[in-house]
Amino acid sequence: MPELGNLSEFSPPLECRVALVSDDGDFSDQWVGALNTTAAQHENPYGIRFEPLTVIASERRLCEEDRLQALIIDGGCSAEELVAAEQLVDRMHDLRAQLNVFLVAQDSFLNYRGGAPASLRKRFDELFDRRERNFNHMFRLIQAFIARRASTPFADTLKDYVFSARDAWHTPGHSGGDSLRNSPWVGSFYRFMGEHVFNADLSVSVQVLDSLLEPHSVIHEAQDLAAQAFGAQHTFFLTNGTSTANKVVIQQILGGGGKLIVDQACHKSVHHAILMNRVEPVYLKSTLHPKFGIYGPVRRVDIQQALDEHPDAGLLVITSCTYDGLRYDLKPIIDHAHRRGVKVLIDEAWYAHGYFHTELRPTALECGADYVTQSTHKTLSAFSQASMIHVQDPDFDEFRFRENLNMFASTSPQYAIIASLDVARKQMVMEGFGRLRHCLKMVEILRREVDATGVFRALTCEDLIPAPLANDNIRLDPTKVTIDVTASGYSGKEIQVKLFDQFGIQVEKSTYNTVTVLVTLGSTESKLLRLVHAIKQLARQPRQRKHPLSGRHLPEFTRLTCLPADAYFAETEELPLMDNGVAAEKKLVGRTCADEVVPYPPGIPVLVPGQEISAQIVQFLQQLLQGQLTTEIHGLIFRADEPMLRVVCEPQSDSLCARESK
Template structure:
């Protein structure tokens, strides 16, 4: 078999051939959105169209033709003053946003549960992050929104912070009150940057949460590939005119992206915008209707709980993305990790992710009635795979101590380090990050003092089979500390 000699191609072909029902990104769902709209011819023969900047094909980093026009149209469609196409995901948009508005040594307020690219952005920019604690839903065991008062208090404590960075929606679909946060941030002369990776679809249906740019953010990065029709890794950075130095932003966008951008990816962003402009309302209407149907049926007929608008006004939640199907399996005694496994192995459905209590299924404009019904039937049926042992996973509590920062993460990275036994680590300064799921909040960052209850908590997580991302020893017997 030729594929045996081409392992990556083999792996993606096998997955495509498996016909697993994808409730994960990318939002085009194996190109299904194009078939649904009779547009399958648009992105045919991609390899023939893959090209560099020959005459007639524009340049991403100094656009004058097609790219400039496509970005202009996107800005109009997504309600921004400027839009920049990204071929290194929202990750690159987050780096560029942060670097464009700060200088080394500056303070920036970021959520404690921010995506790792936000922490990386503070490392690249040699910044001092100060953390905004999100509200935790104790039943689902996950972080939800950031309260407006949390931002106000943090700004009181750190009046010298340059900018406030918020993640909204979260991976689970919870939105913070960006409008109110924008107001207090701007009243104090600061900038508001939003990680809206999971909210590209928001501008195209009135039942969805308000988009960050419309709510007053100065910049918002969206992973178009996650919920709309563009190719994996393609994103957009939307900017509001006024407070942002656009030339500086363009400089950093060049710095964090390749000089050989894929025009096929850029074209897929253009196509994603076209589809939403022409058909957005209609295809989102269907997506919202069936996602709500799945949600309501799960809540009425199963022991599980599907996150919905009933949670608005609790745990910092201002709004909920109705298209996101986040299901807490705790009531049925099944762990999220086990639930994901059951859906994959018994029903050939692949969800986006799972944690100890929850699974997250990404529904999108590409899904149809049959896919939603298949997901619903499987979730209603999965109770019979109940395994009492999994219940142990629900009992782990977050540590009580608040991490105390000794030096900023960027500085910790350049210090001399050593590996020591975890038992002996309390009192030392960590040189690594430790992020268990749930709740996806780093309990340790590089540069923070290690406390005993944090070590106990992490050991308990490992004992229960919860993965800790960021640690160098997956078994957590050793930890990297600053010498």
């Protein structure tokens, strides 16, 4: 396998480059020389060094230099040069949004459009006059901006408190691990987990650590830094996952009822929010790729049609990217929703990394989404359950939002999770571009080596997009690599098991003829070497399968006979799903389901509360239960090993108002 070359040669962690972008060579040389001299004479913990850079070379440099942390843009001495500098910094922002940017100009400050405008302050962190000679002050100011971006206010406060070794006479009961440390029965657990897992597990009693429910100091500061890092107006931390984040946002917009337009393949947390808030859903049909059994995005025309047909809808919910890495072209969809007065929530659980590399943008926030939920832990360096909500709703009611958030959040959050959010954000703003560039190069190698086996194949965006989505400009997150295993003669599940049992490799997921691996910040050259070796070994052992595997199409959505909440909380009875097949079908067809029934894979509901049960749905579920492939079905009730469906009792079902599902 080809070597990765210098991919593993990461720059020292504390080496920052600051480029002065100017085509005035004399000015550039003078300032760079003076600033480097100043840096050498002062305390310089970040290893800041200045370098000259011409305008024409600046874009290429931004795409190649991982250590670049700030830009000084020469705005010249005229209004025309200042306009050009503004345009340049906009292009720089499109390439590396996280960098600090400073403007240096002269009289054009005062003459530009009647005085230095507010737009300059939005584009640049600070302004310098070209005639300035106090390089000590400039160096300290630039260093302060970099230090601010590199700070982790909550994580640092947590660490300082732990190291202060205070006696704990408060919750939690293990008291910094003292209850376990010397126990002959559970001391091994303490040693396995490590000292800091316990002494950093604190409570709201420690006021210096702020309150996640009502932040005003270090958590507030950490959230502000995250909002700046991800391009949001407001950011909120969560310690119980994006499942909670989705519920909070839906309650914010539709608490107490309303109409929601949503992909039927959305995360189950959205379905739960529909129940909890008595929401009327308008379900959009996902598009199936018949060859791989992968359900992709909803057609743009279907989304727009639903928005046009339901002018009373309050919220549109879309998942982008999907579990398989398919991303919508979001801007035209979001713009269409806003023209109809509909708020937009984008579930970006699998795409928290997108803002930090040019090839992965634009993100949902950049496309105008009002709310974005992200599972920071899925793709960044945060603990499980660490998530964020990003907000840029122009009608945002922060007080009400905090009340909604507090209804779902624990009053005893795990402080290590909060600290990990702080640290994950710092990593991405300081080295996210370089780390993701490394990931993308690993993806290239992995795809090439998989294809070279001649048995396995790394699927491209074109492979994964179903025909109905061909003109929707769907894109693929390259860090999610889906491998077609059909030619090996094994199912995706069988390959998944072989990788684990024979090679010690755990993949993200499998379908009947694919496996998916995630290339993340934690992927290493050694892991890549072992994965490629395993795939090549398995490719040498193909087998002939007598009957080719094929995916099952989900049955058509029928209709809602009532609000999902009405069905879920109604008086119900349990009816057998199997019961000699035909007999069960006669009893179930036409009844109203009271639960959400979801086969895994693909994780899309076959039934939702309030939905009318059809013969096709009954037969589909029976086939899954009798099939040879292992399929989890969530939502079934088992009584003495017999699968049962919970349905609304007939009299109550008859009295409920029927609604057609659009």
